[in-house]
Structure formats: C-alpha cells, structure tokens
Amino acid sequence: MKHDVSPDSIPPRGHEAKRASIMDAAGEVFCRESFAGANIDMIAAEAGVSRQTIYNHHGDKEKLFVAIVRDLTERCNAGIFATISTFPDQPKDLEADLIAFAVRMNRNCICNRDGKFLRKLIQTEGERYPELFAEWREQGPGRTWPAIAARFARLAHAGFLDIEDPDVAARQFLALANAELQTTFMLGGTPTDDEVLQSATHGVRTFLRAFGKRQPADAQKHSALAGA
Amino acid sequence: MKHDVSPDSIPPRGHEAKRASIMDAAGEVFCRESFAGANIDMIAAEAGVSRQTIYNHHGDKEKLFVAIVRDLTERCNAGIFATISTFPDQPKDLEADLIAFAVRMNRNCICNRDGKFLRKLIQTEGERYPELFAEWREQGPGRTWPAIAARFARLAHAGFLDIEDPDVAARQFLALANAELQTTFMLGGTPTDDEVLQSATHGVRTFLRAFGKRQPADAQKHSALAGA
DNA sequence: ATAAATTTAGACAGCCTTGTCTAATCCGTC
DNA sequence: GACGGATTAGACAAGGCTGTCTAAATTTAT
Incomplete structure (x- = not known):
C-alpha cells in the first residue's frame, strides 16, 4: 500500500x-x-x-490544498480559453475542423495533467469545500460554456449550422466529444490519442447529423462513410 | 468540520x-x-x-469497504438491467418514449442514492483498488452498454432509427441524456426532477435529429418545436 | 426462565500524522 | 571569503485512528 x-x-x-x-x-x-x-x-x-x-x-496542509486547487483552476481555465480561441469560425471543412477542435479541447484541457488533477480533486473533495469549488464552477463551466456557445451561435448565424439553442448545443458538443472516454475518466485513466480521436470523430459526426445544414452551400462531402 | x-x-x-x-x-x-x-x-x-x-x-476497514463496493455494484447493475427491460421496443411516440426511458435511467440508476455513491467511490478510490473496479467495469458498463446497444439495434432494424454503429449510438444516447447534469454530478449534487427531464428532453431531441428517420412511415410529428 | 449468542461501552497498545522547534548546512551575493 | 536567507534532518509533543480485549448488558431462542 x-x-x-x-x-x-x-x-x-x-x-x-x-x-x-x-x-x-x-x-x-x-x-x-x-x-x-x-x-x-x-x-x-x-x-x-x-x-x-x-x-x-x-x-499548513489545508492552505496548501487550497493553493493547489486555485492554481489548477487558473491554469485549466487559461488552457480552455486558449483552445476556444482556436474555434473554427470560418471552417473550410466543417467536420474535420470541428473534430480537430474537439481533439484539441480534450488533449489540452481535459486529458492533460492539469485537467485530470482538477477533475479528480473536484469530484473527490468538492463537497468538503463548497465555496472553493463554487468559485471553480463560476470561473470554469460558468464562463467557458457560454464562450463555446457563442462560437457555435456565430457558426449558426454564418449558415454553417442549424441550431436553436447554442447553450444546449455547446454542452451536447462536449458531451458527445467525450462520450467514449467516460469510463476511462471515471477510473482516473488517461485515454490514448487514438481513443480521443475516435470519440471526437464519432461525436462530431453525430453532432453534425443533428445540427448540420441539410443542404449546405457546397454539398456535404463528408458523410458517415469516411474511414477512421 | x-x-x-x-x-x-x-x-x-x-x-x-x-x-x-x-x-x-x-x-x-x-x-x-x-x-x-x-x-x-x-x-x-x-x-x-x-x-x-x-x-x-x-x-476490518478495508474488508468493509470492499463489501460496500460490491454491494453497490450489484444493486446498481440490477437497477440498470431492470430499467433496460423497459426500453421502448415498439414505441408509439418515439421521442416521448425515449425521453421517458432516459429519465427512468437517470432517476433510478444514476441519480439515486446507490448510483451516486457508487460513482463517487469509483472516482475517488478507483485507482487504489484496480481489480475491484475492473470487476465493476466488466459487470457494469461492459455488460450494460452492449445491452442498451442491442435495444437500439433492434429499434433501427425495425425501421425507427437510422443507426450504423449501435454501440456508438448507445454511448452517445447516454452522454446526451446527461449532458446538462455533468457539473452537478462533478460536485456530488443530485439534480432535481426538472433538471433530469430537461437534460433528457434536449438530449433525446438531438439524438433523434441525428439518428431519426428523415421520412418515417408516419411523418415526424414531434419536431424541435415542441414545448418543454 | 434459562442458556446461548450478540451487542455494548470503555480502556488500551501501537502506529501514524500534523505542526513546531533546533541546530547544522547549503546557496547566491557582495 | 564572509554574510544572510533558505533549506535540511531529526527530534518532539499532541492528538487521532485502528484493531483488540474485557466484562457487563441485552437480545434471541429454547
């Protein structure tokens, strides 16, 4: 032990x-x-x-713990915003660009060391430090989700997507991109690059089947047939 | 404290x-x-x-802990299989039936006391008891996901859905149904009935936009317009 | 009512952990 | 090379926890 x-x-x-x-x-x-x-x-x-x-x-131990959480929260948020800034606002290939974005999000913010640590600490100690993690909630999901939603809204407005509620779509985008990594996350594992790509690919395809324009300007080239 | x-x-x-x-x-x-x-x-x-x-x-303490985890795993699995048996194989109203199923799954298996406890213990102690939680993985997701996938495959075969990979679809169905509950779960909270319904409704609508038949036998009555 | 099994409170040893203290040592700077 | 701040190993008290033991009390079965 x-x-x-x-x-x-x-x-x-x-x-x-x-x-x-x-x-x-x-x-x-x-x-x-x-x-x-x-x-x-x-x-x-x-x-x-x-x-x-x-x-x-x-x-003391508790102050150290709090310092760690704040530090991780800050670094993770910075990473997430940096990644959001790479969102494909003018996609050349919508599916490929969204997959690449989803992969970046996962690799740089969710699966990396900081992301993994922060997630685990929130899950494990969240109930014991309500104010500390309320702070995370406000600074984290409370700010990143709307930011992502805004990007999707722009993409919809530009005619690339058919979205009614960008907030819902943003959450679903993230949920779909991670759908196949849940079990690994639960057990504290780190998915391989290939697993991340797989999950993102499947997730984005489903996302586009739901929200993609049925007949976009240039016909949908990338159907569900494209190879892995 | x-x-x-x-x-x-x-x-x-x-x-x-x-x-x-x-x-x-x-x-x-x-x-x-x-x-x-x-x-x-x-x-x-x-x-x-x-x-x-x-x-x-x-x-001793460790034996007690192991007993708890096994007990929770067993009870949760039983609940999940019981819920899977209520899957709408012959849906009258596909959207409503899938939403109701998603709500049952969440309320009876994920958000209830056992589900919450098991999830937390896996997240918190999973890395420390690899064999114990490997067992959970095999008995849990390893058996429930294929079971759900089989139901979706049947639904697709019966002409209600347009699915290529039922395993992927099953995971995405669950991910979508929970998409709006993630933050609450992370912090150990229990979503309200209304939050569960909201998330399931949005999730199922998106799922059907992606996998629903475009022109089903009787025309799609329930578009994305239906009220909450 | 009596006997057997279980539960209880409390004391206890052994161990671990936190946080403090001290005296010696290291390191970069002047 | 000498200084001052930071770092180190180690000892230490105070307290907490596990797991055991006992003798008494309580429950259950006969």
Missing part, C-alpha cells in the same frame, strides 16, 4: 523552483491519495524537498 | 438489521469522507451501532 518515496529525479534549485516542485508534487499526491489520505511526508519526498520547506511556503 | 454524530434515527433490531444499517452508514460515510477520511467511529455512530459490532461483522 505504501508508495515509492524516491525524490522525483533532480533536486530543484532556487526558491521558486522549490515552490513549483511542491505544487507539482502536492497536486499529484492529493489527486492520487485524496486530501485525507495524503500526508506531508509523501509530498515532501515526491517534491524532493524537506517537510519543513512545505510548511515554510504554505503554512 | 466534524459531522453530526446522532444515531440514524431508530436503533435497529436484530442481526441482519444491524448488518444493513452498517452497510448503509458505511456507504454514506465512505462516500462523503473518502476511504482515508472515514473512520470507524463515524460509521458506528451513523449506523447506531457500537464500533465492535462493525469489526464483528466485517473484520
């Missing part, structure tokens, strides 16, 4: 490097062991830092 | 009643506090039982 205690390769140099190293290790350990199951010695060992240094930097 | 310690209403009578009471309380506490955060005294208090009785029944 005990985990390896070898310091994470190179001992970090400098004050800030130590801070970063602690944040990294703490995210990892809190995520793997849950708040109650994690202990400071584990984090110190994994960060290649002494226990006292952690107390010097963060005060 | 301490939780209420009042025994859960009536002290139970009889050996089996105590066993059940312990299982109930343990599920609740493990789910709320995580395995590491839960302690036997909490569970004993919540079950209205002495600590020693728990040890008499289950040996």
Whole structure:
C-alpha cells in the first residue's frame, strides 16, 4: 500500500523552483491519495524537498490544498480559453475542423495533467469545500460554456449550422466529444490519442447529423462513410 | 468540520438489521469522507451501532469497504438491467418514449442514492483498488452498454432509427441524456426532477435529429418545436 | 426462565500524522 | 571569503485512528 518515496529525479534549485516542485508534487499526491489520505511526508519526498520547506511556503496542509486547487483552476481555465480561441469560425471543412477542435479541447484541457488533477480533486473533495469549488464552477463551466456557445451561435448565424439553442448545443458538443472516454475518466485513466480521436470523430459526426445544414452551400462531402 | 454524530434515527433490531444499517452508514460515510477520511467511529455512530459490532461483522476497514463496493455494484447493475427491460421496443411516440426511458435511467440508476455513491467511490478510490473496479467495469458498463446497444439495434432494424454503429449510438444516447447534469454530478449534487427531464428532453431531441428517420412511415410529428 | 449468542461501552497498545522547534548546512551575493 | 536567507534532518509533543480485549448488558431462542 505504501508508495515509492524516491525524490522525483533532480533536486530543484532556487526558491521558486522549490515552490513549483511542491505544487507539482502536492497536486499529484492529493489527486492520487485524496486530501485525507495524503500526508506531508509523501509530498515532501515526491517534491524532493524537506517537510519543513512545505510548511515554510504554505503554512499548513489545508492552505496548501487550497493553493493547489486555485492554481489548477487558473491554469485549466487559461488552457480552455486558449483552445476556444482556436474555434473554427470560418471552417473550410466543417467536420474535420470541428473534430480537430474537439481533439484539441480534450488533449489540452481535459486529458492533460492539469485537467485530470482538477477533475479528480473536484469530484473527490468538492463537497468538503463548497465555496472553493463554487468559485471553480463560476470561473470554469460558468464562463467557458457560454464562450463555446457563442462560437457555435456565430457558426449558426454564418449558415454553417442549424441550431436553436447554442447553450444546449455547446454542452451536447462536449458531451458527445467525450462520450467514449467516460469510463476511462471515471477510473482516473488517461485515454490514448487514438481513443480521443475516435470519440471526437464519432461525436462530431453525430453532432453534425443533428445540427448540420441539410443542404449546405457546397454539398456535404463528408458523410458517415469516411474511414477512421 | 466534524459531522453530526446522532444515531440514524431508530436503533435497529436484530442481526441482519444491524448488518444493513452498517452497510448503509458505511456507504454514506465512505462516500462523503473518502476511504482515508472515514473512520470507524463515524460509521458506528451513523449506523447506531457500537464500533465492535462493525469489526464483528466485517473484520476490518478495508474488508468493509470492499463489501460496500460490491454491494453497490450489484444493486446498481440490477437497477440498470431492470430499467433496460423497459426500453421502448415498439414505441408509439418515439421521442416521448425515449425521453421517458432516459429519465427512468437517470432517476433510478444514476441519480439515486446507490448510483451516486457508487460513482463517487469509483472516482475517488478507483485507482487504489484496480481489480475491484475492473470487476465493476466488466459487470457494469461492459455488460450494460452492449445491452442498451442491442435495444437500439433492434429499434433501427425495425425501421425507427437510422443507426450504423449501435454501440456508438448507445454511448452517445447516454452522454446526451446527461449532458446538462455533468457539473452537478462533478460536485456530488443530485439534480432535481426538472433538471433530469430537461437534460433528457434536449438530449433525446438531438439524438433523434441525428439518428431519426428523415421520412418515417408516419411523418415526424414531434419536431424541435415542441414545448418543454 | 434459562442458556446461548450478540451487542455494548470503555480502556488500551501501537502506529501514524500534523505542526513546531533546533541546530547544522547549503546557496547566491557582495 | 564572509554574510544572510533558505533549506535540511531529526527530534518532539499532541492528538487521532485502528484493531483488540474485557466484562457487563441485552437480545434471541429454547
């Protein structure tokens, strides 16, 4: 049941490097062991830092935890907005462009290290820190979903899609893009690039069957026949 | 941070009643506090039982935990199969029947007490008990998804739907039905009946836009216009 | 009513964890 | 090379938790 205690390769140099190293290790350990199951010695060992240094930097276990969550929330949101800015507003190939967008979203925001950690911490500790995670909810889904919805609304307005409610469509787009990754997410796994692509491809195809224009300007070239 | 310690209403009578009471309380506490955060005294208090009785029944904390997970997995699977058996094979009103099915699935299997607890335990402790949750994966999604897919395949074969890959369609059906409940689930909340209905309605409409027959035998009566 | 089985409260040892303290050491800078 | 801040190992007290044990009380079956 005990985990390896070898310091994470190179001992970090400098004050800030130590801070970063602690944040990294703490995210990892809190995520793997849950708040109650994690202990400071584990984090110190994994960060290649002494226990006292952690107390010097963060005060106590709970403050450290809160710092981790805020940090992850911030970084994840930044990633999501960066990815949203790559939304295909003037698609050349709607299906291919949306698939690529869905893959970017998954790979850079959902399946990556930060995304995985934040998701797990929210699921595991969400009920114990209502205000902290309410903050995440407002800053996260509360801001990203409308942003995505706005992009879909623009795409619909430009005649590429046939959408009544862009908010619903945005949520469904994300749900479809992830539909085949749910079980993996549940168990804390990281899907392979291929699984991400598969899920995105199937999801976007279904999305376009539902919301694509029936007879677009240039006839729908990419039917459900295209190979994987 | 301490939780209420009042025994859960009536002290139970009889050996089996105590066993059940312990299982109930343990599920609740493990789910709320995580395995590491839960302690036997909490569970004993919540079950209205002495600590020693728990040890008499289950040996130790880990065995108790495993018993809870197996119990929840079994009950949830039973519920899911029971619900699958109500799948509308001969729908009178395809949209309404699928919405009702999606609502049943959510209310009876996903949002209910057992479903919520099992989901949380999988998310929280899945990585720590790989074999235990692999078992769940095989018995759960591994058996329920194909069962649902088979029903959709039958519906497609009977001419009600236009589906190439029933497995993909089944996963997407579930993903769409839950699309608007994700954030609530993440934070451990329980959606209201109305939220469940909304999500199912929107999800099924999108599903039918994607997979419904364009010109079915009797013309599509229920377009995307129907009120909530 | 009596006997057997179960449950109970409480005490207990052993262990782990948090957070503090100290004295020695490291590191970059002047 | 000497200084000052940061870091380190290690010891430490206080407290929490698990799992065991006991003797008494309670329940159930006979």
